[in-house]
Amino acid sequence: MPTRGLQYYSLRTVLQYIEANKRFCLSQRIPTIRCAEKAVPLKIDYLQFDDFGITVNKTSYSLAVYRDFHQGSDYFQKEKDEDGIRFDLDQYGFQLEMNKTDLVPGEVIFGDVRVDNHNFNGNQLHIPITFPWSSQKHDMTMRRCYDKHLELFQIALKTRLDQGNLVRGMEVLDSFPVMTKMFSDDELVRGELTAKELKIKLSYLNCVQTSSLKILSHHLRRCLQPFDCLDNNKPLPFTPLIQLTIKREGQEKQIERYPYIMKLHEAIRKLSWLMFGGRKAVVQAHNFPFIDESITLRIPKELKIRVRKLRFKKNMNGRLEALNNLIDDSSYPLEKLSTFHQEQEIDHFAHHALTSAQQIVLKGSAPPNIDLLWNLRNKVVHFKYIWSPDFSIEELLTFAQNIIRAGSPAGVQRSFRMSNEVSIKNLLNRVAEQFNLIRSNRSVSIRMGNETKLNISYKFAKCCKEDNLQMKNWVLKMKVVPYLSLSSFFEKLKKLKITDGTL
Incomplete structure (x- = not known):
């Protein structure tokens, strides 16, 4: 008996309770539900964009170029390319910077x-052995330098082998090594x-370990490969592919590879469109960190996001203005x-956002004019000015007095x-003396007269790498909390008409 799928409205009801990443997966695997999936509001706890991908909740989607080396490319067999490379390649294998200026409507450069x-x-x-860029394809100085050093290292390795010294396998380096310059410009x-x-020169290399020579030789061959393809019109020793790496918390990463028929920035644009393109309802993103100093945000033009927690690193006003069409009112x-x-940024204190x-968290450097901080009326303010001296x-004391004078409610x-x-x-001693109070070891409380009190306390801060470097290891907290005196308590009892223990 054939099974029937959910009706449209039933499907919409079910979809709104499915986690965002699972919805993406279902939508790609079952084309018939895509229209319904796009119509249902998407709820995300954590959303972050970067130049190479997107993070949704606890799942990251990152794009790179993967080089699938052909059989017989002996000197590439040690290549570790599982995570791909974050730049494009030209037809000879030279690196190309990812295009950040090719924009379509809706996309923004920050x-x-x-x-x-x-x-x-x-x-x-x-000399660091760096992979050549396309702009360096005709740099003969680089080419000669790599060629001559590779030739010398190969002679040194052959000499050791002829002398009966074992030339064992080499270690794998994750980054490009540095070699000592062995040739003058004239040579x-x-x-x-x-x-x-x-x-x-060979006598000098006697003090260099064989494994190091092999590593240097390997990287030099690797860097000379594009020159060889260019000069001799050779095909690439690998097939370039677009690689999508999906990492989910607590799971093995998932890798998908596709033909390299588009550049990285175009692939990121397509990924963003597959996730967020065509959505009729506002996407709800609880946390939206925007901390990259430079990024090209590749998003569909019609995308709207309702944010609850927003985080910037610099230039808050400029970024809010640029995000105006993305962040829903x-x-x-x-x-x-x-x-x-x-320090020079002060205009953000007047911004409506x-x-x-x-609740606001202020980091970096405090403004020269402290009145800007005293006049803040937000319910909760965390001052984390690790680049500035302590208050x-x-x-x-002025912060505390302002809270008391304003008659701030509980929770401030x-x-x-x-x-x-x-x-x-x-500070605690000054407060206790000024208000005639008895302080405890790490706190003091000031009655405010509106059934609240101001607690001033401190504790050791949780470990934070950034803060530890600045030696700001203590957190001082001023908080208004409810306070009910005995007279107020009995007054409330009278209002409830409680006598002799009965109502």
Whole structure:
């Protein structure tokens, strides 16, 4: 008996309770449900874009170019290319920078598009063996340098083998090594070495381990491969493929490979469209970190995201303006906004996204004008200015006095990362003296007269690599909490008409 699928509206009801990544998977495997899947609001806990992929909840999708080496490419057999390479390749195998300026409507560039200097520097004593870029395909200085060093290393290895020294397998390096310059500019141009010159260079290499020579030789061959294909019109010793790596927390990574018929930036655009293109409803993303200083955001034009927690690293105002078409108006007021500031940035304190957020986290450097911080009216503010000196006792007292004068309700909180425990203890002593209080070991409480009190306390901060480097290991917290005095308690009992234990 044939089975029938869910009806359209039943399918929509079921889809809204399925985790986002599972919905992506179902949509790709079952084309008949794609329209329904796109119509149902997508709920995501964590969403992050970067230049090479997308992270959704605890699953990351990253794209790279994979080189599938052909049989017989002996000197590439040690190649470890499982994660792929994060740049494009031309027809000869030279590297190409990923295109960050090719935009379609809806896509946005953040930060400066960095143009790296790929000029080969052969005049330094220690030369890094770097894979050649397409712009270096006619750089004869680089070509001669690699050729001559490879020839010398091969002679040294053959000499050791002829002398009966075992030439064992080499270790695998994850990155390109550095070699000591063995040739002068004149020797590189002149060509063949004299017997005396060769003997001197080989004697110097006697102190270099055989495994190191093999590693250097391997990487030099690898870097010379594009020149060989260019000069001799040879086919590539590998087949380039687009590789999609899917990593899920607690699971083995999943790898999918596709023909290299588009560049990396085009593949990322397609991946983004498959996930978010054609969605009729606003995508709900609880956490949306946007911390890359430079990124090309490749998103469908019609995509709208409702964000609850937003995080920036720099230039908050500029990035919010650029994201205006992406972030839906229903996101505001934000539940939490985290931003990283530099001293010269002050205009963000007037931005509606910051002033209206329930909770804000301020990192980096404190502004020169502390009034900007005293005047914040957010419910919760965390000051994590690890690049600035600690707030002074007088400044901290002003924070506390402002909370009391404003009659702030329960839940209002200010926290500060501090480096000096002595300063914190002195603050607690000042508060206890000023308000005629008795303080405990690490806290003091001030009654505010509206059935609340201001607790000022401190504790050792949780381990954080960034903060430990700055030695700000203490957290000072000022928080308004409910407080019910005995008189208020009995007054409430009277209102409830409680007498002799009965209502």
